[in-house]
Amino acid sequence: MIPQVGQIVKVLRGRDPGEYAVVIRIEDHRFVWLADGDHRKFDQPKKKNLNHLHLQETISSEVASSIRETGRVTNGKLRFAIAKFVELMQVEAQEKGE
Known part of the structure; x- marks a missing residue:
C-alpha cells in the first residue's frame, strides 16, 4: 500500500509502539513524516521508515485537504x-464481539 497525506498509521517500532499518527508529508518511497497533534506536533513531525508502520485504510479528508x-x-x-x-x-470491535 502506498502512503497518502492524511492517512492514519499505527506505529509498530520505535519509542511509541501501538500509538496512532497521521502522515503529514511523504519523503520518498521509504520514509514519511508523522504527527499526532499531541506528543508529536505538526511543527516537529517524526520521520519514520514505512517498514516500522502499519498503514490503516482510513484517510482523514479534513487533514488532507487542509495540508x-x-x-x-x-x-x-x-x-x-x-x-x-x-x-x-x-x-467495529464491539459489533464483532456481539
Whole structure:
C-alpha cells in the first residue's frame, strides 16, 4: 500500500509502539513524516521508515485537504482525526464481539 497525506498509521517500532499518527508529508518511497497533534506536533513531525508502520485504510479528508490548501494543519485537527478513527475502531470491535 502506498502512503497518502492524511492517512492514519499505527506505529509498530520505535519509542511509541501501538500509538496512532497521521502522515503529514511523504519523503520518498521509504520514509514519511508523522504527527499526532499531541506528543508529536505538526511543527516537529517524526520521520519514520514505512517498514516500522502499519498503514490503516482510513484517510482523514479534513487533514488532507487542509495540508493541500494551506500546507499546514492544526494540531487539533490531527488529534480529532485520530480520536475519530480510534472511536470507529472501538465500535467495529464491539459489533464483532456481539
